[in-house]
Amino acid sequence: MVYVDRANISLSSCKFYQSLRTGLYVYGSGASATATNCTFSDCGQGVHVAFGSPSVTLAYCTISGNSDYGVLNKSSSTVDAEHCWWGDASGPYDPEGNPDGKGDKVSAKVDYTPWLQHPGGNVPPVITLTTPPAGGASADSSYTVRWVDGDPDDDARIALFYDTDRSGFDGRPIAEGISEDDPSDSFTWDTSEVPEGRYYIYAVISDGINPPVRCYGPGWVLVDHPEPTGWKIRIAARAMDVVDSLCWAGVDGNATDGYDPRYDAPKPPGPPSGKYIRVYFSHPEWYAPLGDEFSRDIRKERNLANSSITWDFVVETNISGYVSVYLADFSQVPPSYWIRLQDLEGGTVREPRVDPSPLRYYSSGRTRHFRLSVGLSELSRYFFAGWNMMSVPIIPSDPRTSAVFGDDYPQYYLYEWNGQYSVPVGVEVGKGYWLGLPEGGRMDVDGLLVDRTKPYVLSLARGWNMIGDPFNVPVDWARTKVCRCGDTLSVSQAAAQGWVMDALYSYSGGNYVLASTLRPWRSCWFPVMVDSCKLLLAPSSGPLAKVAAKASSVDEGNWLVELEVTSGELVDPLPCFGVREDATDSLDLYDLPVPPAPPVGGHLRLYFPHPEWSCPLGDEFAWDIRAPVPRGGTKRWEFRVRTSLEGVPVKIRWPGLERSVPSGYEFILVDEDEGTRVDMMEVPEFSFDAGQSRRFAVEVRNCPSGVQMSQGRPAAHFLLQNYPNPFNSETKIGFVLPVGGWVRLEIYSLLGRRVRVLMEGSLKPGLYHLRWDGKDAVGREVPSGVYLCRLVVDDDQVAVSKMLLLR
Numbered sequence: 001m002v003y004v005d006r007a008n009i010s011l012s013s014c015k016f017y018q019s020l021r022t023g024l025y026v027y028g029s030g031a032s033a034t035a036t037n038c039t040f041s042d043c044g045q046g047v048h049v050a051f052g053s054p055s056v057t058l059a060y061c062t063i064s065g066n067s068d069y070g071v072l073n074k075s076s077s078t079v080d081a082e083h084c085w086w087g088d089a090s091g092p093y094d095p096e097g098n099p100d101g102k103g104d105k106v107s108a109k110v111d112y113t114p115w116l117q118h119p120g121g122n123v124p125p126v127i128t129l130t131t132p133p134a135g136g137a138s139a140d141s142s143y144t145v146r147w148v149d150g151d152p153d154d155d156a157r158i159a160l161f162y163d164t165d166r167s168g169f170d171g172r173p174i175a176e177g178i179s180e181d182d183p184s185d186s187f188t189w190d191t192s193e194v195p196e197g198r199y200y201i202y203a204v205i206s207d208g209i210n211p212p213v214r215c216y217g218p219g220w221v222l223v224d225h226p227e228p229t230g231w232k233i234r235i236a237a238r239a240m241d242v243v244d245s246l247c248w249a250g251v252d253g254n255a256t257d258g259y260d261p262r263y264d265a266p267k268p269p270g271p272p273s274g275k276y277i278r279v280y281f282s283h284p285e286w287y288a289p290l291g292d293e294f295s296r297d298i299r300k301e302r303n304l305a306n307s308s309i310t311w312d313f314v315v316e317t318n319i320s321g322y323v324s325v326y327l328a329d330f331s332q333v334p335p336s337y338w339i340r341l342q343d344l345e346g347g348t349v350r351e352p353r354v355d356p357s358p359l360r361y362y363s364s365g366r367t368r369h370f371r372l373s374v375g376l377s378e379l380s381r382y383f384f385a386g387w388n389m390m391s392v393p394i395i396p397s398d399p400r401t402s403a404v405f406g407d408d409y410p411q412y413y414l415y416e417w418n419g420q421y422s423v424p425v426g427v428e429v430g431k432g433y434w435l436g437l438p439e440g441g442r443m444d445v446d447g448l449l450v451d452r453t454k455p456y457v458l459s460l461a462r463g464w465n466m467i468g469d470p471f472n473v474p475v476d477w478a479r480t481k482v483c484r485c486g487d488t489l490s491v492s493q494a495a496a497q498g499w500v501m502d503a504l505y506s507y508s509g510g511n512y513v514l515a516s517t518l519r520p521w522r523s524c525w526f527p528v529m530v531d532s533c534k535l536l537l538a539p540s541s542g543p544l545a546k547v548a549a550k551a552s553s554v555d556e557g558n559w560l561v562e563l564e565v566t567s568g569e570l571v572d573p574l575p576c577f578g579v580r581e582d583a584t585d586s587l588d589l590y591d592l593p594v595p596p597a598p599p600v601g602g603h604l605r606l607y608f609p610h611p612e613w614s615c616p617l618g619d620e621f622a623w624d625i626r627a628p629v630p631r632g633g634t635k636r637w638e639f640r641v642r643t644s645l646e647g648v649p650v651k652i653r654w655p656g657l658e659r660s661v662p663s664g665y666e667f668i669l670v671d672e673d674e675g676t677r678v679d680m681m682e683v684p685e686f687s688f689d690a691g692q693s694r695r696f697a698v699e700v701r702n703c704p705s706g707v708q709m710s711q712g713r714p715a716a717h718f719l720l721q722n723y724p725n726p727f728n729s730e731t732k733i734g735f736v737l738p739v740g741g742w743v744r745l746e747i748y749s750l751l752g753r754r755v756r757v758l759m760e761g762s763l764k765p766g767l768y769h770l771r772w773d774g775k776d777a778v779g780r781e782v783p784s785g786v787y788l789c790r791l792v793v794d795d796d797q798v799a800v801s802k803m804l805l806l807r
Contacts (some may be wrong), residue, residue, distance in 0.1 A: 001025060004054070005656035008032040017041040020786075021050040023066075027075070027655065028562075029053045029514075035061055037209065045069045046104065051573055053077040058084055059208055062094075062119055063104050070104025071112075078109045078506060078554040083208065085116040094219050097322065114241050115323065125151035125180060127158065127203050129217035138222045141192040145201055145217070149180050156180040158206040160187060162199040162221070169202055169214050179241040180205065181564055183274045188246050190234070191223045193332075198222050206765070217704075230255070230301045231332035233339070234668040235372065238326075239277045239319040239363065245328045247279040249311040249372055266290040270316070277317040279325075308375025312344075316367045325370060326350075326358035333374060335452060338472065340373040340380070340736040349442065351380065353472060354520050380444040381521040381757035387598050388435045389507035391468020391523040396447040398425040405435070408443035412436065415599045417466045430458045430537070431521025432466030434599050444753035455481070455536040460500075460528045462594055463616050471539040477504070477520040479538040488536070495589045501527040505595045512595055525595035527617045556702065557581035557628045559661045563606055567643055567650040569688055570604035574622040577608065577637045577698065578660075585635075586613065590625035593617040604643045606652070628700040629665075632720055635785045636696045638672075645690045652696075653685040666701040666723075699724070719791040719799035722772075726804035730773050733758070735791050735799075740764045744792040747772060753784055774805055783807065 001019050002009075006028035006384065016023025022416030023043040026033045027050030039062045040046030046066040049056050056073075057080040063070040064087025071092075086092040086103025092112050093101040106112055129151040137143065145160055145787075158178040163171030175191050198773075199221050206212035236243060247267075255263045266288060267280040282299040288294075297311055314709065315325055330339055330352060341350045343359050345368055350359055383390065396404050404427045405412050405643045413436035416424040424433065429450060449472060450456055456470040469475050480492035495502035505525040506515035515524050518537070526535075560578035564571070574594070583590045593615060594607050607620035615621075620640075629635045641650060657667065657680055667680035671688065672695040678686050680698070688694060701723055720734035733745065744760040756777045758770050776782055784807045791798045 001043070003027075003656070004031050004033045005659060006030045006052075009034070011035040011038055013037045015039045015041075016043060016046065019043040021045070022049070025050065025058050026054050027051055031055070035059070035060065040070070041065045043067070043074045047071045047079070049073045049075045049077075049079055051075060051571070056080065058082065058207065060116070063087070066104050068105070069107060071106045071110045073107050073109045075109070076513075077218075078111055081106070081110055081112045083113060083116055085119045086112070089117045091115040109376050125156035125205045125213060127150065127180075127205040127213055127215060129201065129203050129215055131568055132201060132217050132219040132221045134218040135352070136198075136219045136222060139189075139191045140224065141190070143189045143191055143221050143223075144186055145174070145189055145203075146186045146661070147203055148185060149205060151180045151205070153209060153264050154207050159204045159206075160201060161204070162194070162201050164197070164199065166200040166216050169204075171200075171202065174201070175245070177243070179243060181241045182243065183271055190232075190248070191221075192232070194223050194558060196223050230298070231334070232298070232373065233327055233333060233374070234329040235279055235313060236326055236328040237277050237279045237315045237317075237323060238358075239317050239323045239683070240275070240321055242275050242277045242317075242319060244277050244279045246295050247281075247313065248296045248298070249281070249313070250296075250298050251309070252298050253301045255298045255300050257299050259283065259288055260298065263296065264288075264294055265296035267293040267295040269293075270318075275317075275319050277315065277319065277323070279313060279315055281311060281313050284483055291733075294527050308373050311372045313372065314367050315365055315370060318365045320363060320365050322360055323363045323368075324360050326356070327352045327372075335473070337374050342371045342373065344369045344371055349380065349382070349401035354381070360582070364540045380442055382440065382442045382577045383435060383437055384440040385437050386510075387507070387600075389466075389523050389598075390435045390521055391430060391432050391470075392429060392445055393469050393472045393520040394445050394447045394449055395429050396427055396445055398446075399428070401425065401427055404445055405443060409437060409439075409441055410439050414598075417464060417596065418461070419463060421599050425585070430456060430468055430470040432468045432525075434466075452539040455538050457483075458535040458537060460533040461536060462527070462528055462531045462533075465526045466523050467518065467526050467535065468548055469518040469520050470537060472538045473519050474520065476538045476540040477517040481535055481536040481538075483534045484530070484532055494533075498589075499528070499530050499533055501529065501589065501592060503527060503592050505574075507598070510569070512574055514574070515714075527593055527595075531614060554660065555662050556631075561654055561657060561660050561667075561698075562691065563639075564655065565604060565606040565641055565650060566653075567645055570602055570645065570650045572604050572606050574610075575606040575639070576622065577626075577639075579626050579628045581628060583627055585626045587615055588625075590623065591621050592623035594620040596623045602644045604641075604645070604650075606639060606641050608637060608639045628740075629700055631702050634699060634701045634721075634723065637700070639696050639698070640693055641696065642693045643690050648690045650690045650694075651685055651687045654680055655684070657681065657684075664702055664703045666699075668699040668701075670697040670699060671695075672697055717791065717793050717798040719789070722803050724790060726806045727774075728806055730771055731803060732769055732771050733789055734767065735770045736767050737765050737793070739765060741794045745770060746790045746792070748788040748790060749782075750786055750788070752760055755787065772803075781807075 001022055002024050004026040022045045023040040024047045029052035031054035034057045036059045041064055043066045045068050046063045053076045061084045063084055071081055088102040091098050091101040092103040092106045094106050123640045127147055129147045131146045149671050159176040161171040162174055175187050200217040204212050204214050215400035227245045230252035232248045235247040236245035270276045280293040282292055284292040339352050346361050348359055401414055415421045415434040450470045452471055480491055481488050483497055492502050493502045504515040505512045558580055559574055563575040564573055580590055597603050608624035609619055611619040624637055631651055669678040669680050669686055718736040722731045743759040743763045747755040749755055789801050789803055
């Protein structure tokens with residue numbers, strides 16, 4: 001079994017089999033695993049993806065014969081498992097997505113389509129472009145590229161590019177991800193946004209296994225078109241490996257809402273045989289000479305303030321299976337406009353600016369009707385039953401809670417935070433709320449979008465703040481500033497000054513998790529240490545950063561240990577303790593407090609109590625980061641586990657401990673309520689029966705790996721402090737010899753009476769440990785008090801240390 005813990009790994013042609021548990025186990029945010037041509041067979045789970053949001057890709061793998069799951073995904077991300085063999089041509093068994101599959105079982109959030117129809121190797125694909133012709137061609141708004149290809153495995157993808165010369169294969173993309181199995185062997189290139197000029201086209205075909213094959217077309221294309229106006233949206237649909245992305249909705253200043261031969265293009269009929277999928281607009285009222293179906297529907301450009309424009313379109317296919325409908329490109333639409341894609345028959349809705357995932361439905365080989373809407377001043381969002389940590393990314397025209405929520409939900413519960421939970425009267429943009437729903441549903445909010453050309457200023461209170469995204473796009477947290485008393489700093493700089501803590505906590509799956517930024521319709525807890533702070537939130541304009549890794553290096557001055565506590569369905573993934581070279585044992589910017597619990601419902605929390613810190617955010621901390629443990633020294637982290645459950649077992653885990661800390665350390669988990677001690681290096685978890693609260697501690701000792709060495713050996717004889725100290729029944733005493741000799745280790749009372757000789761004899765160089773059970777030379781228990789441990793080497797006293805025995 002291979003464990004991947006917040007690391008990056010790439011596997012090829014590996015075999016994982018006959019494991020009672022898991023072949024490949026991936027967990028933790030920041031982890032990344034790619035497996036190509038690997039075999040996962042005869043395991044409990046072939047691949048198990050645990051908590052966090054790791055990136056996992058499985059390609060051309062054999063996943064079969066596993067008793068429990070082929071792929072089990074419990075993380076927040078989706079596993080990419082396309083082009084795998086699942087043990088049967090019908091694909092994996094998915095109760096929701098592929099109930100007829102006879103292969104290995106998969107869980108939710110596993111993308112397994114398309115799958116391989118047979119096991120074995122992969123034949124290299126081939127391709128030849130037949131256009132543009134050798135004598136050249138011209139294009140205004142589009143040009144059709146044609147080719148001849150071959151791939152016996154039917155698993156290759158084709159990408160098209162255009163270049164200013166016919167060499168180098170260094171051009172810009174036209175289209176990517178075209179299925180080699182597409183019977184049309186053609187693609188219509190939208191040249192309306194391509195600068196005028198002469199271009200050469202080349203194709204790249206790749207099956208992900210064999211080296212890609214590249215070729216240029218025979219001639220060139222001259223792009224010559226009038227200055228474009230308006231904007232367009234490209235609509236696409238996919239069923240299995242068949243894709244149609246040749247459908248455009250849009251507006252133009254010179255177009256009308258009726259039939260315009262210059263702008264509205266008819267849709268060719270479907271093929272007489274073979275699999276196909278078509279996306280088109282139906283306009284029988286236009287009485288167009290080439291039919292009622294159109295691939296382009298361009299309307300008159302208009303001001304969409306307080307209005308909207310809609311396009312109804314049809315998806316037609318003869319394929320029985322799942323169909324995905326999505327917007328392939330909407331980059332031309334002004335950012336102040338909202339976009340909505342709606343399944344008119346299934347009722348599901350997507351807002352691609354917020355959630356670009358496709359609309360999916362199961363087709364039995366017929367048509368289905370959809371609607372595309374674009375407008376201004378109204379946004380909508382679906383919220384699930386239960387508690388949602390949310391915000392509203394629009395300034396409501398009527399901010400009363402009854403107007404914002406009451407028209408969408410017959411029953412709802414809303415709370416805000418002002419040092420404690422209370423019921424709000426109105427809704428403010430940029431502020432976070434808890435929304436409780438007995439039943440899930442969609443809410444619509446009318447109002448004005450926040451100006452995204454300048455930062456949004458949000459006033460903060462000292463303590464915990466529930467903040468929301470004021471924009472209808474994610475916030476660029478890297479450009480967010482904190483302003484106080486005329487000074488403006490980045491969030492990390494403000495944290496270093498003690499104004500705030502650089503942490504955002506979102507709510508997902510019933511647990512708090514660290515977030516990398518604010519997103520539309522969601523809210524986060526943000527901790528503030530002082531008064532008079534304001535946030536200057538900036539909208540994003542590109543890819544967002546991920547949550548930073550918790551540790552960049554592992555050595556004596558920098559290590560972190562993650563603790564995970566679970567009880568039934570409840571999980572607390574936040575707790576973490578460790579050391580940093582620039583940290584202190586008191587409150588500093590590395591210690592992260594625990595946010596307030598949700599208004600109601602079950603809870604499970606592991607926290608480090610620090611009332612002595614007098615932190616305005618509370619006494620409970622999720623992260624407790626200290627200064628390094630001195631060599632030969634010990635530090636103790638006390639923590640508590642609190643749960644609302646009774647009689648349900650609680651489990652504490654410390655995954656990947658040995659890889660998270662340097663060598664030469666001891667980690668002892670102490671159950672202070674029961675007196676149990678556990679060596680965390682030997683045991684991976686600890687379980688106990690749930691109560692209201694339980695007290696624990698972790699004792700960390702920097703052992704002799706920290707003794708000063710000279711040419712690989714200690715520079716001098718060294719007597720280590722006994723551990724534990726004070727002790728009750730037994731303690732361990734260690735010492736290091738740089739050279740061999742006659743050694744005597746003795747125990748004395750403070751009156752100078754020798755109590756016991758623990759050992760005497762000749763020893764070689766090295767590290768030694770002895771235990772004293774608190775008894776004298778004849779086996780009698782000695783009374784409580786201070787005792788001296790004396791190390792003598794070759795009749796010379798080397799060192800003496802004090803020990804405290806408490807009966």
